Amino acid sequence: MFGIQMTSSKQSAGTPMPFKTLRVWLFAIAAIGLSGYGISIMFEILNSNGMTLLEYALLALFSITFAWIVTAFCSGCIGFILQLFRIDPLTLKKIKPVSINSEALSQQKTAVVMPIYNEDTHRVIAGFEVSLQSLKATGQLKHFDFYLLSDTQDATIASNELSAWHALCERLGDTAKQVFYRRREDNKHRKVGNLTDFCERWGSQYEHMIVLDADSVMTGQCMLELTTSMLNNPQAGLIQTIPIPVRQDTFFGRFLQFASILYSPMLATGSAFWQTDKANYWGHNAIIRVKAFIDCCGLPTLKGKAPFGGEILSHDFVEASLLHSANWDVLLLADIEGSYEEVPSNILDYAVRDRRWVQGNIQHLGLLSSAKLKLMSKLHFLLGATAYISSLIWLSMLALSTIDAVTRALNSDVYFNRAYQLFPTWQIAKTELIDSLLYLTIIILLLPKLMGVIVTLVHRKQRFGGALKLTLGSIIETVFAIIVAPLMMVFHAYFVVCVFLGKKVKWDAQPREGRMVPWKEAFSYTLLSSLVAIVWGSVAYYFTPVFFWWLSPILLGLILAAPIVRYSSSIKLGVKLRQWGIFLCPSEVDNDATLAALKVHLKEITVPPAGRYSTAIPLLPQEHKVTMPIQSFSGESHRKKFKALITKTANKLN
Numbered sequence: 001m002f003g004i005q006m007t008s009s010k011q012s013a014g015t016p017m018p019f020k021t022l023r024v025w026l027f028a029i030a031a032i033g034l035s036g037y038g039i040s041i042m043f044e045i046l047n048s049n050g051m052t053l054l055e056y057a058l059l060a061l062f063s064i065t066f067a068w069i070v071t072a073f074c075s076g077c078i079g080f081i082l083q084l085f086r087i088d089p090l091t092l093k094k095i096k097p098v099s100i101n102s103e104a105l106s107q108q109k110t111a112v113v114m115p116i117y118n119e120d121t122h123r124v125i126a127g128f129e130v131s132l133q134s135l136k137a138t139g140q141l142k143h144f145d146f147y148l149l150s151d152t153q154d155a156t157i158a159s160n161e162l163s164a165w166h167a168l169c170e171r172l173g174d175t176a177k178q179v180f181y182r183r184r185e186d187n188k189h190r191k192v193g194n195l196t197d198f199c200e201r202w203g204s205q206y207e208h209m210i211v212l213d214a215d216s217v218m219t220g221q222c223m224l225e226l227t228t229s230m231l232n233n234p235q236a237g238l239i240q241t242i243p244i245p246v247r248q249d250t251f252f253g254r255f256l257q258f259a260s261i262l263y264s265p266m267l268a269t270g271s272a273f274w275q276t277d278k279a280n281y282w283g284h285n286a287i288i289r290v291k292a293f294i295d296c297c298g299l300p301t302l303k304g305k306a307p308f309g310g311e312i313l314s315h316d317f318v319e320a321s322l323l324h325s326a327n328w329d330v331l332l333l334a335d336i337e338g339s340y341e342e343v344p345s346n347i348l349d350y351a352v353r354d355r356r357w358v359q360g361n362i363q364h365l366g367l368l369s370s371a372k373l374k375l376m377s378k379l380h381f382l383l384g385a386t387a388y389i390s391s392l393i394w395l396s397m398l399a400l401s402t403i404d405a406v407t408r409a410l411n412s413d414v415y416f417n418r419a420y421q422l423f424p425t426w427q428i429a430k431t432e433l434i435d436s437l438l439y440l441t442i443i444i445l446l447l448p449k450l451m452g453v454i455v456t457l458v459h460r461k462q463r464f465g466g467a468l469k470l471t472l473g474s475i476i477e478t479v480f481a482i483i484v485a486p487l488m489m490v491f492h493a494y495f496v497v498c499v500f501l502g503k504k505v506k507w508d509a510q511p512r513e514g515r516m517v518p519w520k521e522a523f524s525y526t527l528l529s530s531l532v533a534i535v536w537g538s539v540a541y542y543f544t545p546v547f548f549w550w551l552s553p554i555l556l557g558l559i560l561a562a563p564i565v566r567y568s569s570s571i572k573l574g575v576k577l578r579q580w581g582i583f584l585c586p587s588e589v590d591n592d593a594t595l596a597a598l599k600v601h602l603k604e605i606t607v608p609p610a611g612r613y614s615t616a617i618p619l620l621p622q623e624h625k626v627t628m629p630i631q632s633f634s635g636e637s638h639r640k641k642f643k644a645l646i647t648k649t650a651n652k653l654n
Contacts, residue, residue: 017090020276027274031074034444035067041437042066054404061397068390069444071383072267076448079270079334083455088335089272095335098225102140108207110144110227110287115194117151117187119214120513121160124148125168126601127217134594135220136175144223145206145621146179151187151194158183159610166613167605181618191283192299192315201623203290213284215342216243219594222338226287229333236277237292237328238320242268243285243341246587246595249514249575252568253345258583259477260343262464263452268334278324278376279332283316285339289328293319296326298628307362307499314360317384318367321377322631340587340595345514346569347484348525351491358388358495359504370633391492398554402540405547449478463586473582484564486557490529517569519562526561533558 042062046055079089088095112131116124128148135141148165152158161183169176184197195211203209208230210223222241229239242264245257272279297319302309312318320330344350364381367373373381453474457467464470537555541548557564567573577583587595 017276018092023274023276027074027078030077031067031071034074035063035070038066038070038437038440038444039063041433041440045433045437052404054400054407058397058400058404061393061400064386065390065393065397066441068383068386069441073444073448075270075274076263076267076451077270078273079266079268080448080451080455082269082273083266084458086459089269090276090331098228098336100140100224100228101231104231105140105143105224105227108143108227108231109205110223111147111198111202111206111209111290112144112212112223113147113149113195113198113209114212114214114216115149115151115191116161116214117190117194118154118157119152121157121164121607122602122605123513124161124214125164125607126598126605127215129168129171129605130594130597130601131212131216131218131220131223132172132175132179133597134218135223138220138224140220140224141175141178143227144178147198147202148179148181149194149198150181150183151190152183153187159615160607162615162618163608163610163613165618167608169618171605180620182620189299189311192312196298196628199290199294200626200628202621203294204624204626205621206290208287209290209293210287211284213341216285217246217340217594217598218285219338219592222336225336225338226333229331229336230287230289233329233331235327235329236289236331237296237323237326238281238286238288238330240279240281240286240330240332241336241339242332242334243282243339244337244585244587245343246340246585247342247598248345249571250345250516250569251574251577252347252350253343253514254574254577254583255477255480255568256343256350257585258473259481261585261587262456262474262477263449265334266452266455267448268332272332272334275332275376277329277331278374279320279330280380281316281320281323281330283314285341292323292326292328294626294628296322296328296631298630300630300632302363302366302633304366306502306504307359308366310363312360313363314357314384317361317364317380321367321373321380324374324377325372338592338594346517347487347565348517348521351488351495351525354388354492355495355498358492359499361385361388362496362499367633372633388492389496391489392496394489395493398551402536402547402551406539406543409544446478449474460586463589465581465584465589469581469584473584476582480568482553483557484568486554487526487529487561487564489554490558514571514574515569516571517565519566522562522565526558526565529558530561 039059039062042059046059051059081087082089086095087093112135114124114128128146132141132146135144148161150158150161152161161181165181169179172179182198184194187193189196198209208227210218210226212218226239226241230236233239244264245253245260248254248257299312299315299318301311304310323330344353361381361384365385368378368381453471456464456470461467461470464473533555537548537551537559540551574583578588
């Protein structure tokens with residue numbers, strides 16, 4: 001496995017991150033320049049016959065969407081170059097394996113914590129145990145403690161957790177003294193409150209904590225590499241890995257799994273290049289310096305009503321921003337392997353998960369005015385919210401484009417639109433510019449996929465089943481991504497509207513096991529959008545057939561939404577593709593020992609029946625109570641800072 005052994009740029013020892021400011025400027029120039037070029041073409045197209053208010057609105061929406069996709073494109077291009085030549089994005093040197101320092105590990109203590117809430121007990125215990133056993137196999141388990149932090153409110157599930165815990169401790173034997181189970185009766189502040197409770201009661205006993213989700217699995221080697229990287233970076237407050245989806249059987253699940261492992265490392269590498277020590281946090285599969293977290297990450301309740309007020313929902317982005325503000329480094333290590341998670345197995349469950357993230361990410365927009373936050377943190381907030389708001393913008397663009405096309409079609413025969421006009425006004429269609437913008441957009445959207453395939457073909461094609469199967473899989477993935485994009489656009493647009501209307505979201509445990517979506521459920525979620533697409537297409541075809549054919553790929557995806565949802569959730573199809581070698585992933589080809597153990601464990605262990613074990617509450621370590629101070633986002637205003645600077649300068653001159 002590969003990663004990075006580096007020290008912070010704020011420390012004299014170790015490997016620094018050179019040219020940090022220059023990197024940001026290079027990225028900004030590339031992204032702004034390419035965005036400006038595309039927007040200027042769009043302006044020329046719309047302005048050819050004079051701009052209407054509708055077209056000004058269309059230009060504004062296009063500008064936001066185009067700038068968003070350009071940002072991802074530029075990160076992908078940087079990541080492609082760095083990965084192709086095996087260059088570390090932080091040090092800008094050749095990637096080297098992480099060398100585990102046993103002596104350094106022995107001088108620290110790390111907690112591995114897994115917060116859970118009403119989860120499948122069988123899966124949680126199995127993942128928790130195989131991660132522990134994988135670390136035990138390295139011989140370094142004595143430097144780690146494992147905590148299962150339950151917020152479960154369902155009495156039946158809580159009972160199952162307790163029984164399964166006693167069975168786990170029985171299987172572990174002497175190792176059980178290093179594992180702990182705590183259940184909160186009141187899950188105040190949800191996951192944030194869960195981790196806060198741990199930090200305030202036991203956190204001060206540990207230098208670091210590795211945070212796992214209920215669906216996470218992490219190899220022991222990965223934990224050691226994370227801990228070593230943290231020890232070698234004394235100014236690092238948090239180090240994030242890339243969680244790779246695994247254990248998928250449905251077509252949709254395997255599609256997500258394949259796309260993630262194929263493209264995410266490249267995109268993450270590009271992001272790490274320009275973000276350097278101000279990367280982001282995704283809430284799990286990361287290691288955190290406990291002292292930094294306790295001192296800096298006590299989250300307040302935001303003033304006002306939803307969507308911008310109330311409890312902070314997407315806490316991870318905010319915690320990273322608070323670490324940035326306190327001058328702690330947040331690093332993204334894209335090359336550390338062995339960090340796994342699970343994803344929803346069908347489109348509907350995937351959309352439900354996104355529904356929660358939409359509300360949390362939009363809430364971050366209310367923090368953009370905070371003087372306390374650094375510019376990079378605000379950029380993370382903006383990009384995170386735009387990832388979902390762009391769907392509403394895209395849908396609005398399509399609707400306005402249709403209205404504009406129909407309006408122009410109805411007025412196409414009006415050549416004399418002013419009194420005493422001698423010559424007719426001919427409509428101008430800048431076909432060459434339209435084609436140029438179309439080709440530019442296609443390149444920006446699809447080139448990162450091609451670059452991801454090229455990098456994989458060069459460095460690890462055998463881990464995807466070989467060049468032919470990798471290429472075929474990437475083609476199928478690209479085609480399906482295009483087909484499903486309109487449906488996800490509608491879902492996300494609807495979620496964004498719901499958030500701004502103040503509709504609250506439920507934060508329940510998400511289903512992770514594969515299932516075939518029934519026809520009734522598929523139609524209940526997609527029928528309205530399909531009917532609207534039929535009417536939309538009919539109107540477009542009647543008034544402007546040329547525009548209809550431009551719109552047809554989107555309309556087709558919406559009209560066929562129910563069959564897409566239904567058949568993409570097929571376990572039979574997913575398994576068949578795996579048998580053919582399509583959508584194979586490195587963890588499957590390599591037969592990762594930890595994942596193989598999880599598969600066996602899920603078959604061998606069961607949740608013990610009620611009454612088999614004692615209902616006594618498991619013993620917990622001695623508490624060393626501290627308080628996480630609540631942070632404020634008000635901070636000192638920019639005006640006050642500027643006034644203070646002027647005063648200071650004047651005093652020096654006098």
